[in-house]
Amino acid sequence: xxxxxxxxxxxxxxxxxxxxxxxxxxxxxxxxxxxxxxxxxxxxxxxxxxxxxxxxxxxxxxxxxxxxxxxxxxxxxxxxxxxxxxxxxxxxxxxxxxxxxxxxxxxxxxxxxxxxxxxxxxxxxxxxxxxxxxxxxxxxxxxxxxxxxxxxxxxxxxxxxxxxxxxxxxxxxxxxxxxxxxxxxxxxxxxxxxxxxxxxxxxxxxxxxxxxxxxxxxxxxxxxxxxxxxxxxxxxxxxxxxxxxxxxxxxxxxxxxxxxxxxxxxxxxxxxxxxxxxxxxxxxxxxxxxxxxxxxxxxxxxxxxxxxxxxxxxxxxxxxxxxxxxxxxxxxxxxxxxxxxxxxxxxxxxxxxxxxxxxxxxxxxxxxxxxxxxxx
Numbered sequence: 001x002x003x004x005x006x007x008x009x010x011x012x013x014x015x016x017x018x019x020x021x022x023x024x025x026x027x028x029x030x031x032x033x034x035x036x037x038x039x040x041x042x043x044x045x046x047x048x049x050x051x052x053x054x055x056x057x058x059x060x061x062x063x064x065x066x067x068x069x070x071x072x073x074x075x076x077x078x079x080x081x082x083x084x085x086x087x088x089x090x091x092x093x094x095x096x097x098x099x100x101x102x103x104x105x106x107x108x109x110x111x112x113x114x115x116x117x118x119x120x121x122x123x124x125x126x127x128x129x130x131x132x133x134x135x136x137x138x139x140x141x142x143x144x145x146x147x148x149x150x151x152x153x154x155x156x157x158x159x160x161x162x163x164x165x166x167x168x169x170x171x172x173x174x175x176x177x178x179x180x181x182x183x184x185x186x187x188x189x190x191x192x193x194x195x196x197x198x199x200x201x202x203x204x205x206x207x208x209x210x211x212x213x214x215x216x217x218x219x220x221x222x223x224x225x226x227x228x229x230x231x232x233x234x235x236x237x238x239x240x241x242x243x244x245x246x247x248x249x250x251x252x253x254x255x256x257x258x259x260x261x262x263x264x265x266x267x268x269x270x271x272x273x274x275x276x277x278x279x280x281x282x283x284x285x286x287x288x289x290x291x292x293x294x295x296x297x298x299x300x301x302x303x304x305x306x307x308x309x310x311x312x313x314x315x316x317x318x319x320x321x322x323x324x325x326x327x328x329x330x331x332x333x334x335x336x337x338x339x340x341x342x343x344x345x346x347x348x349x350x351x352x353x354x355x356x357x358x359x360x361x362x363x364x365x366x367x368x369x370x371x372x373x374x375x376x
Contacts, residue, residue: 003086006035009094014038023369106136161367162360190266207327287325
């Protein structure tokens, strides 16, 4: 029996991996799986060797402070993979964890094929990493076509499969009348999937909601949560007496909420593409401690954090980072857009043109599954 070990490092990677494996299972039912994963892979009946929350860290200092825990998890993961003896190690995102494991595995057993999904953003920082990746990766699955040149230059097999967040068909409508007040306009809020980032952004977003409520009464605010952080967000909402604010963690309901939103405020990351694909105007926020930010500024070679802005080399979607990531700046930006519909129209037109240029013609999950099958 063929075997695949799937390794992820955070909820978003778990979700992406599950879509590929679900596709793979359709025509290949006799594959055995084991993983480091979360709720999405677990829902496919795939056992995880430990809870994903145990390795979800963010930022350079967090990694340093948890370095011994991370090393312990890497060692345990490597041991379990060697014991499982898979045909393929399928690593997804979270390179600080997943690629360290893949590198160790390749040294111990060259017969295990290593396929990595979501290439490290070498076009943002540390392009030199590609030479190192060549030593232990058999194939890289790319979200964006422009990434090919970085990997082909080093003769690393790679396939552009497109971004799964850009291929959703919005046809499974859910009745939201029991959840929402039809008279109110929805503003969607995204405080990140990791507890460490949510803890930083949640107080800021709560203060933003209070400022909006002091000036307007026609909005309701919906936090899009994960299973990991929904309790933290719910407690904060309750403690701040934000009566017109809710938390949603069900993916299908979250999608319908987003599609019905007039605006979104989101932590910088892949969620921004989902918001763009839903044709919802937005601003991006991000904040880490000073040391992390200083290190990032030294290493990063692009001017913007958001992929839409990077591609256009201008701030199509406002980025409120670090000192600008505060309730007042968010409030001012959101209100400015809401009061100027022509700005919203301009943002969405540029976003939609940009999305057309980076979308794949095929299903990314199907394309990824085909690559995995070729290595079995």
